[in-house]
Amino acid sequence: MRFGVVVFPGSNCDHDCFHVIQKVLQQPVQFIWYAAGRFPKVDCLILPGGFSYGDYLRTGAIARFSPVMEMVRRQAERGGAVIGICNGFQILLEAGLLPGAMRRNRDLTFICKYVHLRVDSNLTPFTRRIPQGRILRIPIAHGEGNYYCDRQTLARLKAEKRIVFRYCTAQGQTSPDANPNGSLENIAGICNARGNVLGMMPHPERCMEQGMGSTDGCELFLSLLSAARSALSA
C-alpha cells in the first residue's frame, strides 16, 4: 500500500508518520510538498500534525488553501484513504472535507498526554479490524481539539455511525471527566459519509513501537492494510 505524507509549512509530525510507515509497517511512503499541484497516485494520504502556517487566524485555516489540497479533495472523492491527524484533522474541517470546527480547549491549555479512546465505529477502513467498543491508549497533543458541530450535524454523525473515536475512561466510560478538552460528546475522531476520510486528534503514529508506552496506533494502520488487501482480492 502506497502512502503519501503531506508536508505543510509548520508540519512537525510528518517525519514521525514517514518513519512508522516505512520502518514499522514496511510500506512505500513519500513526502508530498504542500505546493505540489500533482503527485504520483497513493493509496493513503496522511495530513500530519503540527502547526501549519503557525496556526495563524485559526488552526488549518490557511493550509486548506494550499495547492496540494485540490489533490487531497480528489483523493477523498475517488474513495482513496485520507487520514488527518491533529492539525491534519483541523485542516480537513476547515476544508469542509469533514463537518464541524475546532475550538480552543475547554481549559485553554495545550494538553500532551496519553488518553483512552473507545472505538465507536468500525465501518471505516481505518478501524474495520478493531472490535467496536475496544479501548485504545493513544496520546494527544493539542491546544485546539474541542470539537464542535451544530445539533443537526451531530444527529447525522450519530445516525450514520461516523463518530469513530470517543475519549473515555480506562473502563470505556465516555464521562465528562474522561474528556480532556471539552469536545462535544467526547468526540476524538470522525469520518466522512463514505468512511474513507478520517480525522482524529490523537496521534496513532506516536504509539506504534515498543518503548513508546503503547502500540495501539498499529491497530489503525493494520486495519487499513487489511482493508486494502481485501479490496485487492475482491
Next chain:
Amino acid sequence: MSDKKPDWMVEVFITLKPSVLDPQGSTVQQALNSMGYENLTDVRLGKYFQLTFRGSLARPQVEKQVQQMCDKLLANPVIERYEFKVPPDPGSRRVSGRA
C-alpha cells in the same frame, strides 16, 4: 501634492456565535468578576482586523470583497459570525463609535 485617492480603511470584527461556548471569554469574565466588577455578566472575545484597500475601488466593490473574504477565510461560519464597517468615503478612519 499627490492627487492619489486616500485608501479605504475597513474594520472587521469576528466573534464566536452566541451558541458556541467561549472559554477565553468566560475566563476573562471570571477574572473581572473577582476583581470586583460584579455586575459584569458576560464577556465574548473576538478578532479585529484592519483592512486597507486602494481608494480607487468603489464602495460597493469594497463591501463585496470584504464579505467574500470573511466568508472564505477570515471567519469560520461553523462557529463564528462577523460584521464589518466600511466608512462612507475612503480616507475616513472610523465609522463606528468603537474605541
